[in-house]
Amino acid sequence: MAAHASRYGLVARDSEDEIAALGMAIGASHVGARAMTATSGGGFWLMVEGLGLAGAP
Numbered sequence: 001m002a003a004h005a006s007r008y009g010l011v012a013r014d015s016e017d018e019i020a021a022l023g024m025a026i027g028a029s030h031v032g033a034r035a036m037t038a039t040s041g042g043g044f045w046l047m048v049e050g051l052g053l054a055g056a057p
Contacts, residue, residue: 018039022051026054
């Protein structure tokens, strides 16, 4: 996907870990960008705390 990002008007960024990747996706969505991140099955469990904080009032 990153190799073809400019062709489709996407921005692809690498992060150091799953927690940082989720933080970038949440931050991008807060400013109105459509954002996504991907991870392995085990990496998702590292993201759970960030997901909970993102949904907190």
